[in-house]
Amino acid sequence: MRVLIIDDSMVIRKVVESVLRQADLGVDEVVLAANGLQGLEILERVSADGLELDLILSDVHMPVMDGLEFLLERKRRGLAVGVPVVMITADGSDPQVMAAVAAGAQGYISKPFTLAQIRECVVSLLPAGAGVGR
Numbered sequence: 001m002r003v004l005i006i007d008d009s010m011v012i013r014k015v016v017e018s019v020l021r022q023a024d025l026g027v028d029e030v031v032l033a034a035n036g037l038q039g040l041e042i043l044e045r046v047s048a049d050g051l052e053l054d055l056i057l058s059d060v061h062m063p064v065m066d067g068l069e070f071l072l073e074r075k076r077r078g079l080a081v082g083v084p085v086v087m088i089t090a091d092g093s094d095p096q097v098m099a100a101v102a103a104g105a106q107g108y109i110s111k112p113f114t115l116a117q118i119r120e121c122v123v124s125l126l127p128a129g130a131g132v133g134r
Contacts, residue, residue: 036070
């Protein structure tokens, strides 16, 4: 499974990567971006190289381009169509959740999160048996 993690904090990016690997989800490759704009650039590169992502996890609040802007621009450009996106943020307010879902997010996890929360959310978004326990 190939995963893109977008967060302005290197520490959070590494924690999310570690949690994904510990959750036994069959993560083979993790690509990291510090903001939504870098995330879009990675999606364009991946597409140009004929590769595919299986999952995107993104923070909401970031400089340069936030997670909601990333979702909207990703959709506008037709990048990573069908790839599930999970938003990870400290802001779990209902309007924020609704805005993320309206922009294309399929999952939402509030910080602080646990390994079980990440695993449960990600497994629910993957096709049956995909990646899990590989």
